[in-house]
Amino acid sequence: MAEFYDAKIVEEKFYKICEDRGYFEIDGNKNIQEDGKTFCIMMPPPNVTGVLHIGHALTFTLQDIITRYKRMDGYKTLWQPGLDHAGIATQNVVEKQLLAQGITKEELGRDEFLKKTWEWKEKSGGTIVYQMRRLGITPAWSRERFTMDEGLKNSVKKAFVNLYNKGLIIRGNYMVNWCTHDGALSDVEVEHKANKGKLYHLKYPLADEKSKFVIVATTRPETYFGDTAVMVNPDDNRYKELIGKEVILPLINRKIKIIADSHVDSEFGTGVVKVTPAHDVNDYEVGKRHNLEFITIFDEKGILNEYCAEFEGLERLEARDKIVQKLQDEGFVEKIEDYENQVGYCYRCKNVVEPYISKQWFVKSQIADEAIKSVNEGKAKFYPSHWINSFNAWMRELKDWCISRQLWWGHQIPVFYCDCGHEWADENEPLQCPKCNGVKFTQDPDVLDTWFSSGLWPFSTLGWGNGNALKGQKWNEGDLSEFYPNTMLITGFDILFFWVARMMFQSNNALGELPFKDIYLHALVKDKDGKKMSKSSGNIIDPLNMIDEFSADILRFTLTILCVQGRDIRMSNEQMVLSRNFTNKLYNASKFLLMNADKFSDFDENAISTKLGKYMLNRFKIAVNETRKALDSYRFNDAADRVYKFLWDEFCDWGIELSKADKSAISELGMIFKESMKLLSPFMPFISEYLYHELSGSNLENSQSIMISKYPKSSQIDNNIIAEFELIIEAIISIRRAKATIDQGNAKIAKAFIKLNSNLDISSYLSFIKLLAKCQDVEITEDIISNSARDVSENLESFVPLAGVDTTAIIARLNSQKTKLEKEIAKLENMLNNEKFIANAPQNVLETNRQGLAAAKDKLAKVVNELGNLT
Structure with a gap:
């Protein structure tokens, strides 16, 4: 292996290979798809004007994790990407560009202005898509949609006419919120x-x-x-x-x-x-x-x-x-x-x-009645669950929704006015008035609110109402039966009312069914001090800068492990460094394994025969079970944390260290570590892919990616082998603690004794204890060994003989600590027994003192115990 892992080269190279091979598409994992298993999730379409910000990075990371997991678990998977035309924002951008040239949109006229806007969209629309690719996300890019593509234009017209004919869209003079610039x-x-x-x-x-x-x-x-x-x-x-x-x-x-x-x-x-x-x-x-x-x-x-x-x-x-x-x-x-x-x-x-009182188009609030009923019948579930309260509170107070906008960029309202006084809505371009057959009619000049079209996103993107625009496209009307309702939605809670609620009542109205079963609303990403990010505060974190400095894997993993349901994320460089340390740990573990073998076989549980191999296999099985459970309940942070603990704490800190006493187990550990890269893959897709191929003696250019291999599944767990090794580890830790009390922590000692409180026989495992506790000899005893440093843990006691150890300085140090602690305890007890102090001190000060007293007493007990062992 190379001395260092070059994330930038690996990420760009691997992403292109996987995209070119079509792995992200609905049939990308065809070789492992299982009948009847489908998964669909919609990307919240970012504004065509936008750039990737840290909130996007979180949303897309979580969506990518669940999509990769489902793809590896045999589901036919559609992650639908796309962009929103962002009516007001986009028109503002283009207007400013024209004004900089001394041109107003009125001087250009509507048709020419729209041509300019489409030109700008084609130039700038790919910016955020490129940035999303840098994050390593895997939507079905070939099916990318735009809220004003021909198919979605048809879908919007159909939805409008449907609501208009039902009387759920009306026009009238009402008081509205009026922006003198945007309407x-x-x-x-x-x-x-x-x-x-x-x-x-x-x-x-x-x-x-x-x-x-x-x-x-x-x-x-x-x-x-x-x-x-x-x-x-x-x-x-x-x-x-x-x-x-x-x-x-x-x-x-x-x-x-x-x-x-x-x-x-x-x-x-x-x-x-x-x-x-x-x-x-x-x-x-x-x-x-x-x-x-x-x-x-x-x-x-x-x-x-x-x-x-x-x-x-x-x-x-x-x-x-x-x-x-x-x-x-x-x-x-x-x-x-x-x-x-x-x-x-x-x-x-x-x-x-x-x-401002203005004649506008409105969607009547009654459109939400059925959606509210369905949600409260349990047909959709919020994660965290408390968001249903916010949903109900807002939806039940819903006012008529003003959907007309005084813009040129957007879906022009499909309502026509004839000179004869007739008004009608039409999905097509009418040739004559349906009442008088006259041709003197005009179309309403306003466009629809951007959220009207994005509210159709869960089904319009699947072909509903797209009409002739379907011809020659990757998507077709059959997608609707296969992928609607969508499986779930992941987005920020801040657009619950902008987008989520609108999708729910518009989808329910059009198709008679809620658009998704599960709704995961993540919290905000804030700075390390818990402050909201803003340009004025100067605390904005640019995800692309983080990717350049660390890697996409590290940014993804950091966001995920911090993403506790219902809790804001506090983002900092320190957290990124911790994730980088994790990638370094994985890289070094692979280097150690490859120092002892050229390559490792593919995972085969039946090929594992050594005791250490079986122990690590069963720890892996537990990690698989717990990771799957966490992902299935959208506890993304718990899933990431479980993978982290297995790989760092269990495999690297113990598996690799224990293997130094049993070299024959290394081939089995390498096999398990390789398989664990699949467990890690949805979270850190690039380094996991890289290490998998390094350990296999292969490379991605001529091998299949692990992103379309089966996600690990667990089988029956052998609790006996786990209990035995947990006792071995407990013995190692206990002897180390006993040695530390006599300043022998890093020294190799002649002998240590272990007195077990367990019926387990670990006599055949003493070689592990000798090596990792740095003892020439370890003896299991039923006696208390006098004149020794002693440590007591849950299932055993360990003894390190004091013969030949000068304890004078150690005893003096412990006595000094004992004196200081006794004075500290006396001081705190006097304060907490003082009624005047109790009456006047702030509650937080009292609590701090109480905690300080408890900690001091705990330390004193340990010092007294150590002195007792030494004297």
């Missing part, structure tokens, strides 16, 4: 953040007594031009006599009524609030209850209109300071206070979102 947004596309703003107290004069006024507190003074009422709580005695009277809006002198509504919080501001039904979500409902006028004061771009007097033509946020200054000049501002509130921002362009 309408759904609730989940609005990010609410703490905002340090101002609370403006404005004076509204009474119409019948202008010297008097009410004071209204608002955070958005520019919207007062749209006020159609002032409102107080009916139980607020301060204002009861004003109910029904009128006030005059400052500067524009329009009269509005004072109304009463229990919605008003009397404790907020002055207890008097302005009502702007066209520009506030709560006021919208108040306006409907009280039949108020709805006055829109700015257009879709946020430009103030004629209702705003001299401020007409200004952008709404830019106008704020000017409006406030005018109000101050005219004496209509009582005071201005600092105020912190929550403000909604567009999740893409970060523009402040406005409540």
Whole structure:
């Protein structure tokens, strides 16, 4: 073997070989597929604008692990890859590129702009796919889909028309979340953040007594031009006599009524609030209850209109300071206070979102009813299970979903309007109006929310509704019967409502069945201090940098072993180094084995005859069982940890060391280690492949990959051989501890004695104990050996005679430790017995002291025991 393992060369080379051979495809493992076993998982389609980030790396790693495991376990496996067209994000990118050239999209026109967007998509869309390959993931790349490919366009039209004809898609004037740059947004596309703003107290004069006024507190003074009422709580005695009277809006002198509504919080501001039904979500409902006028004061771009007097033509946020200054000049501002509130921002362009009344298309909330019922009947299961509570809470409060977007890039809404007044939805390009047969009709200019098409992903990618676009493709309509419902979904919890819930109700509506049986939601990857990663914090971890510095295997394994269900991952270089140490351990173990043999046979349990070989075989069987159980229940970290412990703790630390006393077992250990590379393969596919071939005396270029070989299975376990070797290991550890008490830890001693509390006979194993405990002789005794260093463990006692050992310095050191510990214990006991200290000390300080006392007492007991043995 080479002196060092060159991960970069191996990973690039092996990945290309396996992809070129078609191993990632649904028939890539045909030689080991078992009848009736299928597995399907969908890749959350990353944005075509995107680059690989650490969250992607975690999602794709876990998906790859389960896919590789199922593939090796005889399943016909489909991991469906693809990209999302990312309507708002992509259009923003292309618009900015054009603006840099001094061109607006309006100057180009819709058709030309879309051509430019497709050109950009073709150039940039492969970036994240290349990065995913660097991670070593194995989706069926030949079947890669795009949410705007011809087949999926047809699928989206079919789904829309289906819902439209059922009355589950409607159009109407509603209050929506409005971005003045990107248009309408759904609730989940609005990010609410703490905002340090101002609370403006404005004076509204009474119409019948202008010297008097009410004071209204608002955070958005520019919207007062749209006020159609002032409102107080009916139980607020301060204002009861004003109910029904009128006030005059400052500067524009329009009269509005004072109304009463229990919605008003009397404790907020002055207890008097302005009502702007066209520009506030709560006021919208108040306006409907009280039949108020709805006055829109700015257009879709946020430009103030004629209702705003001299401020007409200004952008709404830019106008704020000017409006406030005018109000101050005219004496209509009582005071201005600092105020912190929550403000909604567009999740893409970060523009402040406005409540705005607009004619939009909506999916009615009733679409989710059956999906909610099915989930709560146990037809889908969440991992961790508590996510069902979040799912239910959100779905049961679901509002109608605004699906129309004022964009050009996306799926144009398949609704047509004829001059005769007829409106209809159509999957095809109509030639005439179905009502009047006229040809003067237009298509709705808006496009669908990106999440509408991605919500169809579990079945549209399998051919549902793809129509003629199926011809000549790798995928076909037969895939739907074979791979729907998908087996499971793996994604981050943060898109539970963006994507997971939408897939569930859209799939259930189209096919009458939930799209997947198991839903694994992983937590966030944070920095080593538990902070969320962000550019502003400067703590972003670039997975490609980590791959370059360490390797894909090491990044994958680190993410996996840290991924405890329901717990955020704290990522750091220190964790990566630990995983690198593991790969070094594996490499060195292989080098040791190959120092003793040219190559090793393929795994054959019946060929293992030595006692050490049988012990390691049975430890391997246990590891296989526990790894499989963990993977089957999606406890990825436990699976990785179990493989790690077998290979490092059991095989390397003990198997290899014990083999130095029985060279005849090395050929069997090499066979087992080779097979364990298959166990490791889903987690660390490259180094496991490399070491497997090194140990076989072969190479991947002219051999089959282990990624399409059978995943290890366990057979009956021999607990007797395990118990015997566990007793041998316990004896070695015990003698080492006894030697350490007399500073003989690394020295070879003449003799040690073992007194067993077990019925097992290990007399034939003493050669292992002699070598690893560094003793010329080991004797099993039934007596207590006097004048010796003694160690007591669970199943035995060990004795190291003190003859010839000068214990003076050792006893002095132990007595010094004893004195220090006694003083520490006395100090802590005095503190914890002091009632005043107990009453005043913080709970964490008390707990620290209690733990310190317990630890000190434990150490003292050990020191006293050691002194007793020596004296």
